[in-house]
Amino acid sequence: LFVSVGPEHPAAAWMKRNDPLGSFDEIQSLVRHGFMVRTRADADMVEVLANDRKRVNAAMASGAQWISTDAPEPTPKQPDYEVAWPNKASWRLNPVKAGD
Secondary structure (H helix, E strand, C coil): CCCCCCCCCCCCCEEECCCCCCCHHHHHHHHHCCCEEEEECCCCCHHHHHCCCHHHHHHHHHCCCEEECCCCCCCCCCCCCCCCCHHHCCCCCCCCCCCC
16 A cells, blocks of 8 residues: 655655646656656547547656556457557666666
8 A cells, every 4th residue: 555645755656647748757766766657658548539649649658657548459439449458568777767
């Protein structure tokens, strides 16, 4: 169980930053400082229906360990949109922490 508190709190372990575009640098900084971070690849089906991958790409590059999505696989409404690691891998090296 993790409490939802700011990074300055002694019990802080995870952070929620829903916008990987607007919070990209902050997410990377939090990851570098050892926090677990959750972000969103899309919101309210907006990016899914538009087949807009800017948020997905930012989320994956940000280093966030959890990426929430409304489309973990293609849907009838948008068969070309899904959120998955390359080659549908079940894991990957963190792009922020891989060199540590």
